[in-house]
Structures are given as C-alpha cells and as structure tokens.
Amino acid sequence: MVPIGVTCVVGTMLVVGWGAQPQRFVRGYAPAQPIPFSHKVHAGANRIPCEYCHTNPERSRDASVPAVQTCMNCHRAITMADSNYIKQNVIARLASDTALAWKRIYDLPDHVYFDHRAHVNVGLQCQVCHGEVQTMDVVSRVMNTRMGECLICHRDPRPYLPAGSAVTQGPTECTACHR
C-alpha cells in the first residue's frame, strides 16, 4: 500500500511537470490583435519588405513596431473593398491620437537584452526566428524563447545563416544578453 502523502507528492509532480512542458504552450501563441492586420496580405501578397514597416532592426535593439502614420504611406492611395475599414482603424486613430496596443508575440523576460542589430546585420533572415510571417493572417509564435533555443544557434549558427557567411559562432558569454 503506497502512503497517501507520497501519492500526493508524486501526483503533483507529474501533473505540474506535464503542464509545464515548454513546447506545449510557447509555440502557436497567436492572440487576437487590436485590429485584424494581415501579414499575409502585406508581406505575402503585396511583397512589402519587413523593414519597410519595422524600420530599425539594423540600427537598434528594437526592430520597432510601425507608427500608425506608416499605414497612410500606402493607404492614402490604396483603397480596400471595405472603404470604412481604414477610416475607422487608421484615420480615426490618427485624428484622435489614439495609440494601437499590439499584443506582444515574443515576450522576453526583463533581464534579457536581445539585440536585433547583431542578428539582422550578419544576414540572418527574419523568418528564422519569426517564422513564415508572410503566410500568416494572424501572427503566431513559432520559436520558444528559452535560453537553450538561443544557444543552439549561438553555438553553431551556420545552418541558419546565408551560404558563405564568415560567422561561425555567436557569443555565448552571459553579458551578451544579460546585463
């Protein structure tokens, strides 16, 4: 007869352990965004380069989410089937200076200082980490953000880099990302 205490402990461990499997939750997170913006239409069908809107991955840690104003660069001229859509979601916001609060897909802990520059400027494609965003109507997370996942590439980045890249290793010291 197994004592009831042991059963509790073992049971709890099994349940919590199964529940906490990283892969189970971290991938496929695709929250509804404040406006139904489709990357598939913009980056896919219309082939707008990522850096047209996310302007700063080459010169800042943050790739940056575009200002609402950026939409109007094209939508000043391009109308949609639903002509009210841009009026309500973009022009009205600009007029009232109401910001868009996007749901963060990749939320790194506060002690992680990820730098887009270091990754983009060695020729890494956005899709390596962010997935085939140009095929997604609703963006979902494709990579888990545990440190081990970063280190796979930092230890041997060659499979992910363009052919002929001179980079053979990423930094693996702590202060590369933690400071």
Added chain:
Amino acid sequence: MDRRPEFVTDPVTPPTEREPVSRRRFLSLVGASAALAATAACVPADSDTIVAYTKKPDDVVPGVANYYASTYQEGLEAYGVLVKAREGRPIHIDGNDEHPVYRGKTSLRAQAETIGLYDPERLRAPRVAGKASSWKAADARVVPALKAAAAGGKPVLLLTAAAISPSRRAVIADLKRAVPGLQHVAWEPAVSASERTARQALYGDAAAPRAYVDRATVILAFDADFMGGMEGAVPAIAGFAEHRQPTRPGQPMSRLYALESRLSLTGSKADTRVPLRPSAAAPVAFALANALHARHAVPLPAGLDASVLAPFTLSGVARQYALDGAVLSALADDLAGAARSALVLAGPSLPVEAHAAAALLNTMLDAEGHTLDAAYAADAAPLTTPAEMAAITRDLGAGKYAAAIFWEANPSYAVADGAGFGAAMAHAPLTVRMGLHDDETASRCDVVLPVNHWLESWNDFEPSADLLAVQQPLIRPLYDTRQGEEILLGWARALGAPVEADYRTYLMARWQREVYPKGAPVTFDRYWTAAVHDGALRRDAKPRAARVLRGDAVAAAARTAAAAKPGAGLELLLAPDVRLWDGRYGNNGWLQELPEPVTKVCWGNNLAMSSADAAALGVTDGDLVSVSAGGREVKLPVLVQPGQAPGAVFAALGFGRVGGVSGGRGANTFALAADDGSAPFHRAEVKVRRAGGREPLVRTQTEFGLHGRELTALWTLEEYGKKAGPPAGSKPLPTLNDPLEWPDHKWAMTIDLSTCVGCGGCEIACQSENNVPVVGPEQVGRGRTMHWIRGDVYYVGDGENPRVAHQPMLCQQCDDAPCEPVCPVAATQHSADGLNEQIYNRCIGVRYCAANCPYMVRRFNFFDYTSTITDPLDLAFNPEVTVRPRGVMEKCTFCVQRIRNGVQIAKDEGRALRDGEIQPACAAACPANAIVFGDITDRTSRVARAAQSDRGFKVLEDLGVRPAITYLAELRNPAAPKTGGIHD
C-alpha cells in the same frame, strides 16, 4: 571613531515592516510564491503589449538614445550639460563636451537632476487657499491683486533666485512696467555675501573673475574648497589635474597649500595642509604679503603703505596661532617664486578682510589677468544681502507689500531667521509660491503655482560676457505646470502689456532683436538652431579694463584685521554642502545617500570639531550638541574630525529640510548664519554645549586607518624617483590556472590617484547609469550601501592633521576572480573579454561571492529596494540595465551595456573599435579624467599606455587575483621648509 559592530542584532527585519517574520511563515510564503511563479511561467504571457506611436517623432528611434545640449542654473553658475534621452525621456546627464568651460564634465548635483525631474513629490497642479485648483482660478486670484497694487502704487515683492538669464531679466522688467511697484529681489542663500562685498569694496565692481587653476603652479587656499562646494569646481578639478601627473621623476608638479579650519575636499588633496582657524586667515595672508614685500621686494599697490602691514609678521602669526613658521616661510618663498603663476583663493565663507588679503597677494604676485581673469566676467547679477533680507522680513511683517511672490527661492527655510520670515509672510494680503515642491514657503502661501523643472524649460544664460548658454526642454511638462517666466508673462499680458504669451517665442524674439548679429551670413532660424544644438554660443565681447585694486580699501581691511581680538570660545564656519548645496536637493535620495567625500557621512549634517575641543566638551561622534549663535540654537551630532583646526567648528548648510526623503535627519544650519554684518557664514564666537542624547552618524566608512597595509600608494615627489618601478602586473605570481587569452578585447581601467580628488561624481554617474537603488539611512548604517563604486578614504600619518588618500574602489574585474569559483549556481562568470559577469536571474543570494571578494565591492539586495520607486520615478531607470530584485547580488559591470553597444556599432559600421569610444559612466563623468578605460590588447590605447606607468600598482596584488584595474600612485609635492628657522 565608532566602529560598526561585527554582528548586527536583527539583520532581516525589513525597515518597512516592523513585525517579525517567523521561519514557518517565511517558508510558507516562499513555497507558495515559488509554486505561483512556476505556474505563471508556464502560461503564455497575455499581458504585455507594444504601444506603437501614432505619429513617430522623426529623430526618435526606439532603443537608440538621443543626446541634447542644455544648461542648468545653480546659483550663479550655469552648467553646460548633455542630456541623454531614451524614447523622449531624459535618463542621464553628463557635461556638454562642446562647452568651452565644462568640456564634457559637470557637477554631481547636476547629474543627480534626472531624479529631480521625476521626483514623485513635485507639485502637480495649482493650489489656491490650500485647495487643489486651476490656473484660471489662480490667475483670477493674483491678477486683480496686481492690478490693485499697480493702481494704488503699493509695492509688490518678487523674490527669486539669481537672475543670470538675460531673458528672465527682460520678463521681470516687462512685468515691472505693468506693475511699477514691483520690487525684484534675488536671493541666493548659498552665495556668501562677504566675497561680493569685498570685491565691491576692493575693485568697485562685484563682477566675479574666473580662476584658472590650470595656469597655476602654486595655489594657496584659505578655507577655499575650490574643488568641492565652491562655484567653478568642475573646471577647477580639471585644471588642477593638469599639473598633477608627472610621467617620470624629475618632472615639475604644482603645489597646493591649504590653510583651512575644516578638512575640506580641497584640503584633502593639499601638498601642505595647515589647520588654521578662519579668523586667522586674514592675519596670515597679510603676513605673507608683508614677507613678500620685505623679503622679496614685491611692490605694494598704490594707496597701501607698508606700515599698515607692519603688525603682521610671519613669526608673529606663527606664534599667535601656533603654526610652523618654517612652513609659512617656505610658502612665502614659493609664492614669490611662482609670481604670476601663483593663485591665492579665500573661501567665500571667510570674512571680508581675508578676501582683501587674498586680493592683495594676487595683485602683488601679478596673478591678476593670468590665474585670475575678470576680462570677460559677466556683470555681477544683483543679489540681496542677508542684512537686506532681514529688512525685507521686517517690511513684510509690517504689511508693506500688497503681495509677495516667491519664485524658486525658499526664504522660510534658507534665511537665518526662517521662522521669522514664515511668520512675516502672514502679514502680506496675498502670498504666491512659484516652485517645484510643497516646501517650507509653499505651505504658507495663499496661491501655490507649480513650475516646470528645468528639463522641461526654455531659457538662456549669460555665464560670461563672451558666452551665451541655451537651455532647452527635454520633455513636455509631466504635470499641469507652467514655466515661471510664462506665468509672469501671463500676468503682464493680463495687465495689458504687449508681450508674447509663450516664453519660447519671447526668448526667440528677444534673441532676434538683441543677440542675432546684424549682417550675419546665416538666417536667424539657423543661428538659433545652431545655438540650441550646441548649448553654448561664443560671442565677440570687448574685454573689460583690468581691475585695479584699491590700496586704501586693503589698508582699511588690514587695520580691521589688526584690531580684531581673538575670541575665547569656538569659532564657527558654515559652507554650502557639496551635495545638498543650499538645500534645494533635500528631496534627492542619490545626493542624500552620497557620502561626504572626506568624512564619509551621509544622510545628515554634523558639527565637525577637533579631538581636543571634543575632549574638552566631553563629547564623541554622534553625541548631540547644541550650537547657539545670534540668539538662535541648532542641535547637531558631533563629528570628531581629524584635521579640524582646534578652536574652530564646522557645519554644512543645506540639511534639515521639512518632509521628503530626508526623514527628519540633519539640521537647518542657516539658523546659525549671521543676518547682520558682511560675513554670514562666519561666526567669531559660538556657544557649544552638550544637549544630551545621541544621533549616531550614518557613515559608509568607519575605519580610516591603513594599519600598516599597503592598500594604496601616497608618495612625495621626492619618493617617486625611488619607488617608481616596472609596470604593475609585469611579474605575475605563479598560478596553476591556464594562461588567459583574449581573442578580441580585454577591458581594463586605470585610475590615477594623483588626479582623482575624490569628489564623488563617479558615484552619482554610476547610480544614474546602472539603476543603483537608494537604501536609506538605516540600511547604510548597517553597511548595506549599494554604490557600485565606493570612494575609499584613508587618513595617513599625523592623527591630528592627516594626509588623506582617496581611492575609488569598484569591482576589479579580476582575471582569477575569487568570487567565481565559489558560486554554487554559476551566477558569476568570466567573459571572453575579461569581464567578471554577474547574472542576476541565476543568482540565488547565498552571498558567498561577497564574502570571498577581497575588495568588498559586491553589493547585496537585502530587501526589495526598488519597490519604493514609484511612478514617475521609474522613468529615470536606464532601460539597458536590469532592475535587480531582492535576494540578488550585484556589482560594477564596467558598464557592460555600453561596451556591448559600442562593439555592436563598430561591427555594424565595419570598422575597428576606436580607443575612447566606449566610456563607462564613471570615466565619462570624472572631472579630472582620472579614470581611463579601454581595450588593453590595443597597445596604442590610452589605457594600455597608462597601465605601463612607473606609478602603477594593483591593489592587493599579492593575492594573485590579477585585477584588471591599475591604480597610479598618488604624488604629493609638499613644501620643503628650509632648516634654520624663520626670518621676516
């Protein structure tokens, strides 16, 4: 000297919760929270959002800092600063590197102003009759009163800080045209009246000359803390450093004599320091002048007869004040030898006679126009004297004013009779406060108007005749505040004056009219934009005619000094504190917690006295005494201070503010200032008696002796030849570890102790850059200061008048760091570029690393010190550095965030890293440039060359930990008195 007990009785009760926590409860809480945390970590965060701009400002790139030049006024000084802003919020302040005077450096008080901006206790909206109100209602209260005063011809008092801004002066003049009875009074409580009074009498003009310490080879300072609390300290430290770093034995070095009553920061760097009571400064200086005239045949200025100086002889003053005559004699010879390269400074707090004697010495030595230059001095800004303030207090109490407006100046705190002033305010029909805080004056005013912080303001300043400085806002006003000038313009408009409503428009219009040169090759817009961009604008100005010293005024001062009778009791000297200055920084935690550079006391002031006086009074460190002068009494704890002149006591001004972070610590010593006579901060005789009770001093260092250990190196210039050796670390101890290799970079630092004056600027810069928390007096008292860089002070030699060695101590980034192998969770590691890394999220807080660190530079978060940082103070955080939680070890990182960013930028630009491109916050802030940082594998780098110095040494080198920091031995160049005694 009281030592800290080795074991504290209750190390775990947080200062905020007084009830004890039982082990059971602690474990249950930890268990519960761990379970919660584990659960929370498994759920995808659905809480975080990215709020994008609607319209992005053109010059903002999220994640990249912008830098803007601006100017910060403090008293009569206008600091040129460069403010770092991230996503539109200012987070760090350095000196403006394009400013001709400050050259990239600024005062530690200016650096601490980021948290002044985000101070949660700032006034946020107007208040009328004690109730939150609106600007409209406030104006409705003030404007009719001004109108009635203008019609009835009754005077209106406008009390401000010094008006060194030409545009501000113009605004006040505009308001005065609308309200003819307006009486503008500028009050700077920390600016001593005696120096200005003396200049007025001696030269017929109170305009302040600039002291060029960089041109001086012999400097004589009478109670002049010119590298500490005095105006112009930042360029003075830089200038002093220029002649303090010989690169080989035999090279010349300047010599600093400090004859002073208290052991000041300047005195702590002196080559020869003589404790001297303040009243002796004038006789000694006149005796030196007499010796120069008699012995070296230096002519006296016209109007001064040698007979006037006859009562003052070196042997006479040596006898009277128990001084070493041979030292005075050597000093006279040195001054004569240096001639126009000599510089004599009298402390602002000293009486008029001392200033006259110093001016006489400077004139005799021909230093005027060389080490002291008034050619481009700005016209002396009108300031009221303490005696005039006392008269204003009487007028106010008699109901003379129809209204009284207090802008910036805080008279019910910072005048001798603050309480009397507060009471007198009740007799004005309308009192208006324009200020940042609900302070001593605001709490007594009918109308309280919140003003913009200077980081939210436009302005211009005229620090000298050939320079105009511009202040630009870094951020929109955080609250419903207005800039002071704009409030005045609003009233002037309401009274019918044709002025601009907006101060920026007013400023630009005035510049276009009066500053923009006729026939300039650029448009005004470009001219203005360039001035705003640079922060300072050089202008053509005609030099003033050389000042002529009035011999008769000197003679009058000499006669007064000769007739003065030495008092029997204790003499008191007051001076603005190097951190809190006139008290305006009372609510700034960084400055409250920064230890005073020499005594290492923080969170409060004290009465410094010599051990002889303390013994006579039967008191010791922390005993409360009551000091009375001029019918007022102040209670202060005693500090028995080596180096303090017997017979003289010293107290710092600026403490004892009501409310705020100071928590009632410190006492308002303005009450001891004189409001009659010309020297408010010198009292020839005060009564000091035991008050009973204790208020233990809060100190970051309690042991100042070296106890025979060679922790630092303090050599005389003579010893330099003998002690100079091979570069530090050139003969490493044997080790079993693998030899270290540095494939890319190896970061290293040198600190030149010869030029470091120990001012503490690096500590504030580090605190601002690295989100270092303030822990409060109780925690500091338990030795839990969090400063990553600590200014160690050692008293060497003579116990009564020690030599002081300053040594900034920070993580030494050891190659064989003893902290690393003892960490059970590998939270401290070594990087490939020689950094000792501390990883907060791995740290479990066993503190073994701190115990194993021979330099005691690791800091532990005993409590959640950052949880008290509430909105909007959290905006001051540097977003590039983790905010550490409770239970985590931290320490200096060599500003790794700056290193990684600099390396990344160089890599992105496809070039090698330039030497000096990466500067840790401490090195960037050091006014003496004593801290040099760089890549030591680059043999041409400044740090590699400095590390080769024959003065170099590593602290505790014999432990074999191979620190990355090389200290350069401090050199002193003391006077070499000739044997054979003294002759006049």
